[in-house]
Amino acid sequence: MTERSSALAPFRIRSYRFQWPADVLTSWAFEMEFLILGWYILVETGSVVMLTLFGSLMYLGTLVAPMFGVFGDRIGHRNLLAGMRAAYALLATTMMTLALTGLINPLYVFVIAAIFGTIRPSDLGVRGALVASTMPPAYLVSAMSVSRTTMDSARIAGALTGAGMFAALGMGPAYIVIASLYVASTILTLCISPSSETRSPDEAGAAYASSSPWRDLSDGIAYIWNTPRLQAAMWIAFLVNLTAYPFTSNLLPYIAREVHQTDQTGLGYLSASFALGALAASMVLSHLSGVKLARVMIIATAAWYAMLMVFAQAQSLPTAIACLMLTGFAQSLSMIALAVILMRTASERFRGRVMGVRMMAIYSLPVGLLVAGPLIELMGFMPTATLYAAIGLSFTLLIAVRWREDLWRPLAPANTM
Template identity: 65%
Template sequence: MSGIARASALAPFRIRNYRFQWPADLLTSWAFEMETLILGWYVLVETGSVLLLTVFASLNYVGTLVAPLFGVVGDRIGHRDLLALMRATYAVLAATLMTLALTGRLTPAWVMVIVSIMGLVRPSDLGVRGALVANIMPHDLLLGAISVSRTTMDTARIAGALSGAGLFAALGIGPAYVAIVVLYLVASLLTLCVVAPAKPHPADEFADGPLYRSPLRDLKEGLAYVWTTPRMRAAMWIAFLANLTAYPMSNGLLPYIVREIYGAQQTALGYLSASFAIGSLIGSMVLSLAGGIRVARLMIGAAVAWYAMLLVFAEIQTVPAAMACLMLAGFSQSLTMISIAVILMRSASEHFRGRVMGVRMMVIYGLPLGLLAAGSLIDLIGFAATGTLYAASGLALLLIIVLHWRADLWHVHAPANAR
């Protein structure tokens, strides 16, 4: 049995392109996590404001509203080329921050400006890499490939968080950013090693060619395609809800929780971030080995468990207990997000995948909205009450979504539950 499991987990690596894309995604995710932790702590220490911390965290996602346009571009020029260009952009912006830090000219204002620019591009990275995985993998390996691909983000939150916190504490922000720039550059080169298709997939069989079509028309078709497919629309609503009410607790607010609630330093921030990631990594690995799963039902059950863990987390007052709770929350989060991605990629036809994942990235806009609202609520009613409100309202809205689309999500014979 163990031999079968190992073969199943490693099966995606039989595909040459995947052997290059996976490490490229891994290094990019490591750099993302290091930047988020280092800059979040820097902004909080320099300004002392939880509201400015949530503003900073929100700026990382300003590009979610234009994410569908990245999907259109990916469908036109190829997802490999677009992904390599995006990662080269990250390297340039990180090098700018590195230079400012090493010359002593870095300020919170400069951080906000550069993060705003990066935030226009970065939210689309996950969607474009997902579309590329779907294009290079056979259908029977898609669930395993997406699960293994998800481990790049999970290991990043472990290694990236711990190494980022360690480098920042030991050497300062400038030397830490040297490592981040190197990670982005190597990731860009590995992405270029993926063999792209000879030409992008045609937008539809009646067009003279995708480059002669209106990008706005492509975008409208992608939005309509998602809206008229019930299981895809339901998955999108659940993804939006998770970003609005669940992710703020384990993403942008962690520096505030560590410093103000637990009275700890950046090493504790690394431990908490890594704990969530360890749980997420375990979830990804478990799902990569599993077979015959009714994916929509798994998505629902995992989302309920995620919110239950957040209800507990909102009341915890010590770092060790918070680490255990975040590990369980990360496990449930991983199962939820992988299930959503599988439902979308299995439902989307090949030439719509970029646009579908672009719409998927657009719903991440719920995260900056949730962060900004949380920053104001914490000042008014405190963290515990805000966390409880977010988790309880998210759970209630999740049940409403499931009841409304129960025929598409819960019934055994629904396409979303096909094994």
């Protein structure tokens, strides 16, 4: 195995040896919270509409994600990420206290979810920008693939552990673990040396001293709009969050309870199966070099929607688990390829802002969720999921045709990195 394609090569970089476990702990805590709070809201309110509202609040911060990218470019991505994770720990401790004292109720959950959702959506973009700023270009595909395992392993371990602890011990003890994970993650993030970034926070601050954050943001958006491969990737990100992610994330508690008549353990199996497929794809891609990433992104996105159509028709829990595993595999290939295209082809000066706009594209997820809730009550789960997948597949093909020179041509920059 060559040094370039080795999955362990990124760990030669000191900052990555701290960032990877910090990201793992954060992702595990995220997944535990999503499942525990999603199940709590569904059981307490008995409404899929309230579940989709809760899920939408968790992505509230996508509207301000580009500004997180701007400030990451200014103060350093490590400093920003550490501050965000300290805030997660504070919010989790608050939720833990409410649960242990018996004061928890859906209103408090919605309020805390709104605060948490203002910060959390930017975590993925900031951590990606930090990897890109500390990693040699030859290691970037491997680094992003291995970094992706933090989320995939979280959906396996976090889903099964969180669901199991919630069912066996209750919300309070489960939140003791969640808060501890966030604290440990914050400490590990602070262990990353600021000097490991390509430019130190002081240098970045000096570079931006004469410009305003809003000017920085507008320059970043203009840069993306005028770079065809970046614009195409952003439209893919917007599309999958609108029409694909709702059915493999926030709607899973409803699918588990109402469609497949299972409990928290079954919910854990569904979530973990999607992650297991994604983890397998991450490991496969981490060992490959010379792949045509833009082509991988298009083909994998189309396969993702095809598998969602099959998942929508699944009549049994084992069949749904198998479908979600294949869906997760396609999803991971698509999103890793997209992230590497954005980070490797974006100018270093605009990298944080590009990833910030990428996170803003996630705002289509709560929009998709809010529309899906009433549609499910009106039409049922199967027709709604099938409709979403058909729309997504159609627009994926349109994007591939519209930007075929930038996404499909073998010698296009997005395919020759």
